[in-house]
Amino acid sequence: MSVSGRTAIAGVGATAQGTLSGRTALDLGAEAFKRALADAGLRKQDVDGLLTMPGTTSPEGSLHYLRLGEALGINPRYTASLTMGGATAGCLVQIAVMVIAAGLATTVACVFGDTAKTGGVTFNRASGGDVNWGLWGMLGAAANSGIAADRHMHEYGTTSRQLAEVAVACRKHASMNEHAVMRTPITVADHQASRMIVRPLRLLDCCLISDGGVCIIVTSAERARDLAKPPAVIAGVGQAHTTMNLEHEKWWYVPHQKQALADAFRMAKLGPKDVKVAQLYDNFTISVILWLEHAGFCKEGEGGPFVEGGRIQLGGALPVNTAGGNLSESYMEGWLHVVEGVRQVRGECGQRQVEDAHTCLVTGRGMSLNCSNAMLLQRA
């Protein structure tokens, strides 16, 4: 039985973002939860499901659901924590959809808080298990996305200037978002002049590192209609993962993303032409180009030319990351992509509102290139 249209995001909440000295992952999560409750017009007692993502600075790790639940004074019918990096937000929303459809809870809060910026987190882990790639200097988040960019450049002729177009679009959108961390507009030349981090990726190809908290409340579409804000109906969801890296011939291309997107489109009975605005997970600029190809907005290998000419900027054919994304709004590991998707379909984005944004695609990717998901949100 399809879950298309059966649930909706009824409330979203985000704290201030950026460098938040003195704050903790726990209190940022709690603040975001309160903000989302207020947004939805719900009371704490209405929430009977709690799904969480431990921040990089959450000492509880996989027991985060217990500590956050205790801090909020909640005894949920359903609870869990998930650690899937930038894929966590989308995957938790999908768990919420399933839990509600199965009748295990009626109203599920998904919560994240982190102080990665003030905590000095550098995202310097290496992939690999018993034989860790760090042994060969293959360390940090930029490494695997660097492979993706380098291979894409060699196979399809994609250029660093095309990667720059993604950074420029995100920054332009962030300049129109008073809550964004990086708001000064940049040019392709600024990107080209920024220092190399891991060739071929420059500083302005990389996402930020941020403090902040985000909460997303999911409930049945029926119930959402009676709440404070117009519901963002979850029309389609999909996720796909690969656990294989070196043994996966085209691992760097993240081909499983195609499956996640195809499943979401099929469930929603929609296609790329129906999408008016997209929030595409952007840990690095190359990721947006891959999503555009995998979603079918352009053909394989044509993501570079696609992002040229302002096509993914507001006013272009497909505005992407309209709040600024991980690259410029704040690095909430994709949680704010869901928030912006909700706000776009509600029509509450002010000067950065996309006209007639009845359908928004939101994607997430985490654990380097391994985990991916897609979600289609629609105005009720």
Add this chain to the structure above:
Amino acid sequence: MTPITKPAPEVNDLTRPFWQAAGRGQLRMQKCAACGHIRFPIGPVCTNCLDERAEWVQLSGQGRVLSHLVFHRGYSAAWKPHVPYSVIMVQLDEGPRMFSDLVDPDRKYIETDLVGHCVQVWFDGLGQDMAVPRFKVVEP
């Protein structure tokens, strides 16, 4: 006999044959006794057929560069002194792929794009009980 110049591997029973072979100047990987698949990373069962039986077969140590990164930032204390340094994804002739830093002490290839170039394994710590396979460019 020279000691390993960069971080030393964490060795366990599963991975020990890989590092010990490198100490003897050999690149060896697990070949499934049931289906013949050569796997890397090292694992307890064949990723193709799940058979546990495997032979550590010697590979030629030759391959081609699939991707070439240059790290201008050091993400660990051990690698900070080495920046900028190259990391390559190697397609080995026998099928498996692996990452390696490039053995390039004079930083000759930092500005070069090595994709498609032939590389050959080199053993860091050769003659010791264990060594680390790394790769260097095969000069034309």
